[in-house]
Amino acid sequence: MKYFLYGILLVLITGLILFNYTYNIFINKSIFSINSNYNTYLFSNGNEIMPPKFKYTKISETPINLLFILLWSEDRDFFGHPGFNLKGFIRAIITNIKSGTSYGGSTITQQVVKNIYLTQKKLISRKILEIFISFWVERSYTKNEILESYINIAYLGNDINGFGAAAKRYFGKELRDLNLSEISILVGIINAPEYYNPYKYPLRAKNQALIILNSLLNNQLISKNEYKVYTQQLNEIIFKKPYFDENNFQLLLAIKNEESKLNLNGGGYIVKSTIDKDLFETVKNTWQASQSAIILDNKTGKIISFFGNQYDVFYSNRQIGSTIKPFYYLLALNKGFNINTVLRDEPLKIGNWAPQNFEKTYKGKTTLKDALIHSINIPSINLFLKLENSPQKSISTVESFLKEIGINGFYPHDITISLGTIESNVFNIAKAFSIFPNYGLIPEFYIIEEIYDKNGNLIYKKSPKIYKKIQNINNKSYSTMNDLLKQVVIEGTAKNLFAKKNEFHGKTGTAESSVWFSGYDAKIVLSIRKDGRFLLSTTHAIPIARKILNSYYSYNPITKVPNFSFYSTKNVVDPFETFISNRFNNKNLYFSKKNYIENIQNYETLFPDLFIKYYNNIKSNNFKLFEFDKLNIQKYINSLDLGDTFIYNDFVRDKLFLEYYFPDLAIEINK
Template sequence: MPRYRYQKESTSSSLLARLVKWCFVLGLWAALVVGGILAWYARELPDIIDNPKFERKASITVLANDDSVIARYGDIKGNNVSANHIPKNLANAILATEDRRFYYHFGLDPIGLVRAVIVNFTHKGVVQGGSTITQQLAKNLFLSQERTFKRKLQEAMLAVWLEHKLTKDEILASYMNRVYLGAGTYGVEAASRVYFQKPVSDLNLQQAAILAGLLKAPSRYSPLSNPAESEKRAKVVLSAMVDAGYISSKEAARASQIKLDRKVVSAVGQSSHYFSDWVVDSLDNVIGIPKEDIIVKTTMDPQVQESTANILKTEVETNGKKFNVSQAASIVLRPDGSIVALVGGVDYNKSEYNRVTQGLRQPGSSFKPFVYLAAIEQGANEYTPVLDAPIKIGKYAPQNFGGKYYGDITLIDALTLSLNTVSVRIAQAVGVDNVINVARRAGITADLEPNLSLALGSSEVPMPEMAQAYATLNNGGYAVQAYGIQTIKTATGKTLFEHKQEPSPRVFRDTDIQVLTNMMMSVVQNGTGQGARSPFFVAGKTGTTQDHRDAWFDGFSRDYIAVVWFGNDNNSSMKSSMTGGAVPARAWKQIITAAKTDPTPSPYQLMKGESQIENDFSNLLGNLMAEPLPKLNEDGTQPPRTGYGLTPVPTFTPDKPGDKVGYKRLND
């Protein structure tokens, strides 16, 4: 028995030894693998120095055309918080919600991560963060915002490095000076002055809790735009401070009872960020990354921006359910191309996505003027006849909206009624390449598919390009380049950039533009765009894409060019009654009227019916029509016609002898 016991003990010892050996070997290999991965990722870490001095980012102040401030970006309005003067209440509020074990870990905190998971699960929401403040600072200083395993490892390595190089107070101060807190502010000092008009050292407990609450979602919990949500979040922060032992329950209760000063934020205060974001994003192409504080003066007109934003928001709120529409956007230009309003959506706080500059939608029939202009350049005029009838070209069989066809019709009436088959016949006759050439000269640079469906606006075009193309039409055929920046200067007054208006080349003949403008005036006076009809000169075109996914009205008055879009971000269909001539045309009229348009008569009077161009475009279309329409009357009008309900009537009385008399058509 003793011998058996000895053998059993010997066997057990041997198994234990082998287990220890294999654990050691596996541990060694694991260490080598992890070390290799860390070494590999460390090779791609950004350059860091032995004694880092984390300077604040250059500030960017964006001004409207009247020098009022639109927005600020970067570290603004005040000095950095020093490590020796960290505001106690604010620091405790941040530590309570972001990193309670900050003064006890080495940059990484496995215990804190587990605790955060438990606390957040208990509260059924995010109360505590998982990353340490040191990790967040490392990400802010050196890394991109991508969420990958590689970036998390690099973040961890940099966090440990920061803990070795800086004191805890220096890390906390650096974090507080660089964190983004909404409203274009980076750092607690800037945020304190923007939100509360006081230095961060003067904040009370409730205000400190509000600032700390912004770390989770700056837009959602903004005390300016969402005061109720801001107060709720502040109470969560105060509760966390009580749990962490920083304040008592009575102190938290007293702070919660303080009423927040609810500042009213106008529509321009929100919608203007669509404009300023676009301007700031474009700076890299203008002056590169700013290395010092700069002031950017834009072309934005605060009055036009605010009224445009309010109009779009009201229309969506009023008609959203009726038409199944949730979004709208608009861009407004002056004739020289200066952008005076750019509203990328109905609510910047809910969606910073800029549908004007980032969206890419089909323009639908609002593209048709460029198809007609290609015909006019080849000799057509308002009264050139063409056939409106079902057409099939290969497998392509476009149809008119509503399925109605008018037979023999003039070009002005075809555009007025936005007849699809006529637009396709024109594109086929003049050539799609010529249509694209016209669009290019007008200012459209987007990819345009060289097929006949282009005649119906099937190719996606950015809104700014449509606006500048219509501006070229409004400018008598001289090219217009849309722009939004007037000057860029340093804080000391040095000019880095100044927009200079260069002479615009003529890209279309004035007579051709007059013919097209006459036709686009008829769209508003008699046709699909009557919702935009105004007591002053207006010309434009409606647009509705397939399945009613987009509804447009693009047009111009004497002083402004505007493009208006309604639709849904998920590209879902609106109701069939939602066309460009409905809400978009009405909104467009309100926008132009609110912009204080010059109420003088049209700079273009409707021309007499006979073409003044030598080549005769009607011959080109001869094979596409049934038979010529009746000749013009001596006064330049056409005889009354039946079939599509349009009859000529005088537009206005000449101001003085010798002025030409134009004609318009009204629906019966």
């Protein structure tokens, strides 16, 4: 009797310990927890980048046939048991004693517990933990909630979780559109996803579905005529194999890299990227492994698209060649040099370094303008040396500026940097080129625009932000550089970029093992690189850039970069903020206000809160843009770097695109 009581006491103590232990496991997770590997990734237009591995389905949206067959096959007493089936459990214990493993007897609740809280190892200890945790699950969730969890976490092979994603992957259908034969296949896969893998063993998957259909017929749950129809459908099923495009996979890697920095909990999220599907799909199919390119929105910071291996685009560094020249030419312009500055063009030797012009000819002297437009090396080196009073100081000044604008990579720390021996990647170069159309502003670039949870609720939205404003470079220098880089495209080394004259700016670059083209308009910035020896930027980089830009401009307008005007055309008595506010308060300028909100350069970047507010209220036809405080206006003025804000000049007008976007406002101003 004493030992019997001891035994009961031991069982009670063990039970209490297990209850406490399993409760601590249970409270750390929800039965709706989803692995972070099961997110869905979208292009900016909402199309899927890759076939989804997970798609959340509410029980209210689940076909009744699926619920019925699932319960019939997996757990007929689901709504009657407390989380485990005693008969099934005893059978599993006996099997385990005989073979050392645990089989069968798992209820749907236990399968939810196994997938969410435990491992897939078939051990009796895991089976015991299943039962105890199932108690907590049944106590805390309704039967419908447990069933909904199972519908979404059941493993159905090929890295697919849940019936919603499986329907899409195997049949190319929404779950609600499946017939009984297709449902039977999915339910049949559950017990052995690899053994019944529809891609590897389609006959096995169909035979398992046939067993389910036979069971329904034998129990008079379907008629003989229905059975005949369903078996015929079963024989005709062809499983759809998804096409996994390596280019799309590279997009996914870049998106997941940014996603990892957002500290999301769990998975099942719908991640909407900034990638333009039309542009990406048009260009990717002819892309070569030796190429990398990226196109950015230089106002909002959105990564519109990139092409090639994501490592090459964002991390792989190569010498940039003459791509470097616009940056130190900008420094020279800011120091007082001008387009007519005369530079020496004669054979040059510095120590053991004897650089040459590409044509290996020399003019004796040339202007700063011609040296940049035609990318002449020797006068460029001489300009570089004149930046400071010693070569080493010139090197230090240029390197500091390049790092400030985001060109990270290998620096040789010698005079050869003047011909682009630094090494970087297309993302860094594109980002750096954004200073030219933005007059010194660099936005924060990003690839994830929005994130929704599994129920479709918006939980994250990226707002455009200014990453940096480059100080101590005046607007006149930027404007002059914009004019020069436009001439590069019109008559210089990039003159074959377009078939006709266009408002685009850019610079070529040729290095020992790579060729480049980088360029921009007021809205986008592009950088491309092709790796290999004995290549020329004019014949190998320009055609790649042309293809991307022709595709982009086939459905987007080219946007003119504003010019800086060095003289006043109209004086305004009131300060700039009063001038702007008064002009836009005119009721006759309704359409100008609307266009201003939609199109003003830098609006999204400078006022993300107001941009989002307008975007959310777009249907209300409320276009009262300047109903915000003076602090925002001052931030706007500071960011635009307009100089004297009491003076209205051509630069202000060009910066706001008045004549182009707001003709009625321009007429009103010029009265």
